[in-house]
Amino acid sequence: MARASRRGLLKMGIAAAGAAAAAGGTHAARPEGGQLNTAQTPSRSAAVVTGRRFKGWVSRGTGPARTTLEELTLRPIAGRQVLVRTEATNLCYSNTGAVLGLGPGGGGFGRLGEMALIQGHGGVGVVEAVGPEVRRVQAGDRVCVSGTPQCGACYQCLRGRSDMCQFLGRQGPNDLVAMADLRDGTPVYANSHIGGLAELMVTFEEWVVPVFTKAAAADLGMVCSCVAVAGLGATTSQGTGILRPGSTVAVVGCGPLGLSAVQGARISGASSIIAIDPIKARRDIALKVGATEVLDPNVEGDGLVAKVRDLTKGPNDRLWFGGRDAGGLLGGAGADFVVEAVGADTAPPKAERGPDPTGILPLRQAYEMCAAGGDIVTTSLPRGNITLPAVMFTIGGRTHHAGQAGGCSPMRDIPRFVAMLDSGQYQARALATTVVPIERMREAYEEVVYRTTATAIMTA
Numbered sequence: 320m321a322r323a324s325r326r327g328l329l330k331m332g333i334a335a336a337g338a339a340a341a342a343g344g345t346h347a348a349r350p351e352g353g354q355l356n357t358a359q360t361p362s363r364s365a366a367v368v369t370g371r372r373f374k375g376w377v378s379r380g381t382g383p384a385r386t387t388l389e390e391l392t393l394r395p396i397a398g399r400q401v402l403v404r405t406e407a408t409n410l411c412y413s414n415t416g417a418v419l420g421l422g423p424g425g426g427g428f429g430r431l432g433e434m435a436l437i438q439g440h441g442g443v444g445v446v447e448a449v450g451p452e453v454r455r456v457q458a459g460d461r462v463c464v465s466g467t468p469q470c471g472a473c474y475q476c477l478r479g480r481s482d483m484c485q486f487l488g489r490q491g492p493n494d495l496v497a498m499a500d501l502r503d504g505t506p507v508y509a510n511s512h513i514g515g516l517a518e519l520m521v522t523f524e525e526w527v528v529p530v531f532t533k534a535a536a537a538d539l540g541m542v543c544s545c546v547a548v549a550g551l552g553a554t555t556s557q558g559t560g561i562l563r564p565g566s567t568v569a570v571v572g573c574g575p576l577g578l579s580a581v582q583g584a585r586i587s588g589a590s591s592i593i594a595i596d597p598i599k600a601r602r603d604i605a606l607k608v609g610a611t612e613v614l615d616p617n618v619e620g621d622g623l624v625a626k627v628r629d630l631t632k633g634p635n636d637r638l639w640f641g642g643r644d645a646g647g648l649l650g651g652a653g654a655d656f657v658v659e660a661v662g663a664d665t666a667p668p669k670a671e672r673g674p675d676p677t678g679i680l681p682l683r684q685a686y687e688m689c690a691a692g693g694d695i696v697t698t699s700l701p702r703g704n705i706t707l708p709a710v711m712f713t714i715g716g717r718t719h720h721a722g723q724a725g726g727c728s729p730m731r732d733i734p735r736f737v738a739m740l741d742s743g744q745y746q747a748r749a750l751a752t753t754v755v756p757i758e759r760m761r762e763a764y765e766e767v768v769y770r771t772t773a774t775a776i777m778t779a
């Protein structure tokens with residue numbers, strides 16, 4: 320689709336605002352500061368106010384029928400809001416319960432479960448209009464609507480932990496803002512201020528990252544997804560754990576997050592990358608995108624940690640000569656850098672099942688396979704509590720990094736990840752094994768939840 324000129328959009332905005340006002344419609348913002356509306360200055364154009372119709376998947380209630388494709392009417396945008404025409408959205412596994420009505424609570428929880436919400440943890444698209452207070456992006460910009468916001472001003476952003484930006488916690492029922500209406504007048508909200516499962520997203524400035532690329536929509540949607548950002552963040556951002564060139568790396572769990580971590584480890588110059596997953600198709604992709612060794616946890620069983628230590632002990636065990644000995648509390652063997660990316664099952668997979676549906680066992684194994692002095696980055700959503708060998712935990716020298724988005728800084732790092740896509744370093748297509756138009760979102764999400772595909776992208 321041709322990119323609309325900003326002047327054209329502004330005219331459309333004025334025309335639409337006029338039409339809305341003539342129709343006795345909503346409070347149309349008046350265009351202001353047209354003379355500032357140049358490429359060198361932040362956009363101050365009025366929001367496009369339309370009453371525009373668009374399609375979106377709306378979830379409410381409980382059970383498998385909670386998500387339906389609806390025709391919606393857009394509300395006016397204002398303030399720091401940004402209207403984005405969706406190009407692509409990754410179908411994130413952690414969103415499957417809410418979309419398909421699976422798991423405890425049948426997908427709906429409390430007041431949020433009763434509200435009409437558009438799910439979807441992120442997406443990419445083109446900015447169609449911005450509220451008058453928006454400075455970060457302009458109409459016509461291609462953007463990633465990030466799973467993790469970055470305001471740049473809160474306590475966490477200022478202390479260098481933008482992955483923990485406190486706006487991430489402002490997603491409760493009282494924080495969400497209605498962005499559209501159903502035909503019967505029911506207000507519709509964008510979950511997480513994102514709502515990627517629709518033709519239009521209405522988000523806030525803190526959630527958008529401008530990306531300047533001509534990449535195909537599905538590829539861009541893949542690399543900008545919450546999971547790819549977390550995998551690449553963990554292994555290339557050097558914000559938390561440092562993955563040094565020549566390191567030995569283990570990636571536990573090869574969904575789209577782990578497979579992105581495998582690629583990030585390759586890009587960062589790891590000497591060996593051990594990828595661990597029960598699903599053969601995923602181990603095969605891991606080998607294609609950079610793993611040097613793959614292990615099946617069902618085959619290795621209780622010997623998995625020992626196997627990784629054996630594979631990482633190196634050629635030299637002479638302690639006077641930089642050698643690594645066999646293991647134990649202070650031993651040198653084990654992966655220098657571990658990424659854990661398993662988490663709990665929302666539903667039993669139809670592909671090969673892992674050894675523990677809660678995700679706790681692989682989390683513990685990931686910790687134990689890390690070398691003394693090494694780093695472990697955890698990224699998953701497991702269920703329950705973890706028990707670790709206490710002495711290894713207290714004085715074993717392993718440094719644990721926990722955070723959102725693999726510890727990355729969205730505004731700093733997502734453009735870098737897009738550059739990795741454009742340069743061919745990041746292979747998006749190997750991961751996006753299902754790509755569907757918006758109408759087929761539900762069946763693609765079933766492939767995701769039953770793990771019969773690596774991941775899926777919805778294009779709009």
Ligand SMILES: [Zn+2]
Nearest residue numbers: 411413440545
């Ligand atoms: Zn997600």
Ligand SMILES: [Zn+2]
Nearest residue numbers: 470473476484
């Ligand atoms: Zn912040």
